[in-house]
Amino acid sequence: MKKISLVLIILMAGVYFYTAVGLPLIGDANSAPNTHVSPRYIEKSYEETASPNMVTATLADYRGYDTLGETTVIFIAGIATVMILRTAASKKYKEERGGEN
């Protein structure tokens, strides 16, 4: 079993290294992500959103759905933490109090 997982890990690493060769260089102006919507954001974000901060304009306006999802994820993380830790903490508290309360 261990040998199979080792072979699988090496195989996956090989696939990743092989595909990494095909990735565009960082800052390459002719790569696919930099020719589609990025120039529009850079050129038009101030006149369309009146926000000099391009990052906020992209985050909150052009990519509003994405940020809504992020906020929901944070909220769900908080709820999950409470649901997991509340029962454990209250059990421990009861034991410390000697069963009362």
Add this chain to the structure above:
Amino acid sequence: MHRSFGSIILDTSFRVLVPFTLVYGIYVLVHGEYSPGGGFQAGALLAVGVVLARLVQGREPIFNIKGTTALILAGIGTFIYGAIGFSTMIFGGKFLEYGRFPIDLHDPAELHALGMLGIEIGVTICVMATIITIFDALTGGEDLL
């Protein structure tokens, strides 16, 4: 925290430091469109105030947001974001299309800045309350719910 581990030095520096942290958090929030910053960072800064108060002054700090209240606040923050998104639909736009707010401004682009400020407020409340909730759940929990 149940027991404070504050000494007189910690307590004094806390009283000097935390008001500035909170004011800086509000500044990062309302100035997020013009300079680096925004809702997530402002929420973290505002939560630092309450977390430090709990750490230094124990269970009854001079200002506090209880775990239950914080969980409700996190829901309210997420709701503000969603409500702004749906309110633009009421005025005939798409979801989160800020340009449809029925407010007269000299530049329609300013409506986008206004909507962005609104959702940043929602994000700030959510992040601040979630950090406080997690801190509260990790350090005790008998006050919670």
